[in-house]
Amino acid sequence: MTAALQLTSTPPAVTDREALETAIRSACRKIAPLWPLKHFVAVNPFLGFTGQSFAATCATFRRVAGVDMLMPRAFYREAMAAGIIDDEALEAALAAAPALPGSAMDLASLKAASAVDPQWRTKPSAVVSTVAEVLDTLAQGDRQTSLVGFMIDEISKWCAGYFDEGQAIWPMPVRAQGRYAAWRATAQFDRNPEMMGIRGFRRLIVGLPADPVEAIGHVVAQLGIPQRAVEDYLHRALFDIGGWAAYARYLGWNAELGGGTDDTLVELLAIRIAWGYTLFEARQDAAFRQAWTQAMVHAAALPQDERLGDDPELAVDLVLQQAYEIAFQRRMITRLKEHAGRPQAEALPVRRPVQAAFCIDVRSEVFRRALETACPQAETVGFAGFFGFPIEYVPIGHQRGGAQCPVLLKPSFIVCEQVGEASEEEETEVLGLRLMRRRAAKAWKSFKLSAVSSFSYVETAGLLFAPKILSDSLGLTRTVAHPSADGLNAKVVRHVKPRLEPRMVGSRATGFEPWQRVAMAEAVLKAMSMTENFARLVMLTGHGSTTVNNPHASGLDCGACGGHTGEANARVAAAILNDPYVREGLQAKGILVPEDTWFLGALHDTTTDKVTIYDEASIPTTHARDLTRLKTWLDTAASLARMERAALLGLSEQDGIDDKVIARSRDWSQVRPEWGLAGNAAFIAAPRERTRELDLSGRAFLHTYDESEDASHAVLELIMTAPMVVASWINLQYYGSTVNNPAFGSGNKTLHNVVGQLGVLEGNAGDLKVGLPLQSVHDGRRFVHEPLRLNVFIEASVSAMDAVLAKHGSVRDLVDHGWVHLHAISGKGRDILRCHGVGDWRAC
Incomplete structure (x- = not known):
């Protein structure tokens, strides 16, 4: 008897293709894209959740993936002890608590709750379970015993070969096929899973539908996933391979930018779901089947929304995070107002020297x-x-x-x-030098890395690199050539x-x-x-x-x-x-x-x-x-x-x-040759006079804007829909890499290995890593980056900003749902208002 037949008390699984495709699209849209290393850019890891509130997203990640989006409670205790968070900030955060359903704390109870760690101690448990997670639970966290780590490693290894952009000497022979089709073609000859105890792996894969959406639907039906939990189940499955899923989402993003489509992420989801199915079928023991049945009953009882009141520990942490951010906002606003009230500096010349x-x-x-x-x-x-x-x-x-x-x-x-x-001969010379350098580099790399000549290379050329290694170590030469020096010589570079x-x-x-x-x-x-x-x-x-x-x-x-x-x-x-x-x-x-x-x-x-x-x-x-x-x-x-x-x-x-x-x-x-954008916390669009001679310690994005020269407010609209959004992406990437680096960052950079010239692994296996290395936000003793959502200050009329928010729903979501904190500057910097929604601006 299959699990689907045993779960007679749960709602039936999704069988309608349209409903299934809707669930797949929704799950895939929750994955933020990951740009490859050659043009790695900051991305908001919560990009797919801006349509719901920050607080609700915290609840979603805890419920679906067992992942936290807030700092450990000890962080907030230390901030309170250091006076960074004071009682005034805590009171203000509690006053905003109606935005957190079920939160009915006073100052005393909040302080009492903050003094102890959450009941889950290490991390919250996910309500929606995958086959892999149930196996992991039965194995008491032993990844190899439960085969979960093996599954992730195998999918990652296959993705590295398929998506490789030139690092591999021998390219995968089936790359001309689609992702899911190519994987099924190679899986038919892969004996590794069966050697690791996944009985019938090749037979099960061959028996799945050739269409990836149909394959997902078949597995969902066989596993008996309740209709209420299908989207969450698919999202949770993608989260297991979140790095490669993010790269697949990037391919889709690029295609959409050009007006096309790309199904890479759907096909990758089918691969991950198929793997879970083989794990499920390989376990026929009563302990697993009972655990799976209980997991599905639990999933069927999920609420229809993110009921934060059902998680009192989350409510406490959200109030503490709010207090931490309120404390920063007050310090920032005070500095801006005091700076506006300073004596006027000597008038500058109308025509500047530069x-x-x-x-x-x-x-x-x-x-x-x-x-x-x-x-x-x-x-x-x-x-x-x-x-x-x-x-x-x-x-x-x-x-x-x-x-x-x-x-x-x-x-x-x-x-x-x-x-x-330059003459035609000189231009030809440059082109020739560049082509010669590329061909030589490619041939030399092939010689160094091929299966046979790599050994003779080490024997014959190894000692010749001793002077180069020494000079590189002493900082006298570069370890790699600068990209701009691609074959140019001194004669023509100018x-x-x-x-x-x-x-x-x-x-x-x-x-x-x-x-x-x-x-x-x-x-x-x-x-x-x-x-x-x-x-x-x-x-x-x-x-x-x-x-x-x-x-x-x-x-x-x-x-x-x-x-x-x-x-x-x-x-x-x-x-x-x-x-x-x-x-x-x-x-x-x-x-x-x-x-x-x-x-x-x-x-x-x-x-x-x-x-x-x-x-x-x-x-x-x-x-x-x-x-x-x-x-x-x-x-x-x-x-x-x-x-x-x-x-x-x-x-x-x-x-x-x-x-x-x-x-x-x-x-x-x-x-860390530099700290990058660590510490970013504010975005200010105003005339330079508002911030000139104000030490912002490299923590603010500064955009020049003069509303008096923008009668149509077209520039304001551009600022709020482009630079402000990009700044929020950067801010939230640093936020995610700080609050939970294992989930939203890329771990210890000293352990990084480049894979496929696309991204990095932490160590020699596992999923592709996303986000920033820990060293980009932490100096070994403390976090240099503070986990703060972006505080935006724009010197413009509130009516003009309301018009932009009303016109652009994606920007309004950032403000209404608490992903950025929007403020209006007026009175030449002496007055600042906070936006609580379109038409709702309150003095700070």
């Missing part, structure tokens, strides 16, 4: 402050680091490039690298520049038409609130990071540039804004850029704080003195910024700080 636009990245806040110290008359501007140019940048010798824009966007233009001001003119690469049109240049120049200047009083030099500064031996290196580059460094966007923007035709077009639109204004493309290295200015040869000689002064200010600012960052990096404030910071960027043993 204007410098930086990415809104929190690391730019430190450098902007340092530059304004080095040159008090300078004006700094905050804007998304792709500078409004969503491009695909194609290096010399390539037919394809990378998307240099936020992952929410699709590149609108293709810009190719060329050798400017000539490399972007090609902007329309042309064809294969069948693809590249470059910008003249009218497009004018339109984009106008849009970017208005979005930066930079439409008058231009300086002689205007520096557009992208950013990137110098690091070695770091699989997640692109995660330290610019998220606004799709996980790439931002010099391509900055140089493209500068070239277009320097175009005489564009200048004439802008003047016709009411934006007069003086003839002596020159735009510079530059790159800020966030590890070393060095700023590189590109295309200096094209700068007019009349600006030589201006450029010299700018370089002096940038050098001074770099030293000031390094000094500020040094304390958090554990470097003593002694001579040689500059050299020590730079040395970290070349150290292949360095687990």
Whole structure:
């Protein structure tokens, strides 16, 4: 008798295909995408849950996966003992407790509850169980005995081979088939499961339907999953292989961005469900069958919503988290108001000696402050680091490039690298060098890693690497070549520049038409609130990071540039804004850029704080003195910024700080060459006067915005639907990697192994890891990143922001459901209101 027949007291399993497909889509949408290492970007791990409240999502993860989204209670006790959370914050959090059903605590009972750890001690148990989890429970947590670890390892190993992007020497022969079909084809010859005790594995797989959706439906029916629990069961199954599921979701995301579809995640779900089915059929013993029957009865009794009152421990932790965030908000609001009330500084000149636009990245806040110290008359501007140019940048010798824009966007233009001001022979030389280097590298890698020659390679060439290993260890050389040095030599490197003119690469049109240049120049200047009083030099500064031996290196580059460094966007923007035709077009639109204004493309290295200015040869000689002064200010600012960052990096404030910071960027043993965006907690869109000379310690995204220049509020809408959303993704990735690194992070980076050039494993097996390494949020003694949801402050009318929220449901969900805390600044910073919903703004 099957389990389905035994469960006569439970609702019937789903058999209708439409209902099944709905459940599958819903389960798959709950998986956040994971971008591959070559353009790793921050992603909100709770992206599929923004349609429900933060509190309800905490309940969902506890109920479905037994996973916590909050810090251990001891963390909040320590914050209370240190005075970070005071009674006032606790009272305020309790006053907001009606948002937490079932919470009826007073201050005394809350403090009493916070003094003891939750009853589950280690982690909450999931209400919805998979076959794997029931087996794991029977085995008392022994992964190998229960075969759960074996199942995850086998699926992960297969995914690594199928999705590999060039790391494997021998590619999987069935990759031309679909994912589910390819897996079934290989599973027919795989004896590993049967050797591990999964009887009839190959026979069971062959007997499943060839259609992945039908296979899922067949298994669901055979297991007797109650209709109420099907979606949760599928979500829980995906959570077991959450890393590979996230990569599959990325493939779907990319396809949808281009107007297509991709079923990789559905097929991967079918593989995971089929594996669970073989585990189920391999266990016929009474203990397992009884445990499974009880699990299904339990699942059938699930509530129809996230009843937080059924989990008093969760209610306590949610109030403590709320109090922790309220305490931070009050400190932040107090600082902003006090800064607004300070005596007015000396009036700055109408025409500044330099204007410098930086990415809104929190690391730019430190450098902007340092530059304004080095040159008090300078004006700094905050804007998304792709500078409004969503491009695909194609290096010399390539037919394809990378998307240099936020992952929410699709590149609108293709810009190719060329050798400017060089002869045809020199350009041919560059192309030849690059092709030669790539072919040699590929051949050398094949020789090193092949099954036979790898042994002779070690014997014959091993000792020759001793000097290189020594110099790398001493930081005298790089462990790997910098990506920008792809075959270029010193003779022509100064000539490399972007090609902007329309042309064809294969069948693809590249470059910008003249009218497009004018339109984009106008849009970017208005979005930066930079439409008058231009300086002689205007520096557009992208950013990137110098690091070695770091699989997640692109995660330290610019998220606004799709996980790439931002010099391509900055140089493209500068070239277009320097175009005489564009200048004439802008003047016709009411934006007069003086003839002596020159735009510079530059790159800020966030590890070393060095700023590189590109295309200096094209700068007019009349600006030589201006450029010299700018370089002096940038050098001074770099030293000031390094000094500020040094304390958090554990470097003593002694001579040689500059050299020590730079040395970290070349150290292949360095687990954190920089802290990245750790500590991010606020997003401020306002005129620079609101934050100028205010030390925000590199914790705020700063976007320049002047409502008086945005009559239609089109720029406000852009800010709230793009930069604010991207900032929330970054913030929630850091939040998830802090509160529960095993579930939402990527563990210990010293144990990482790159797989398929796509992601990392922690150790030599297991699931693909998501999120950030523990070393990105913890210094070995304490968490450097605080688990705070993003606090957004925008200097704009509440009616204008209400209009944006009413128009964009996805943005409204972020605010209404507590994923971000939205505030309005008014009265030149002296008044701040908190949004509790459209039309509901209350004074802070």
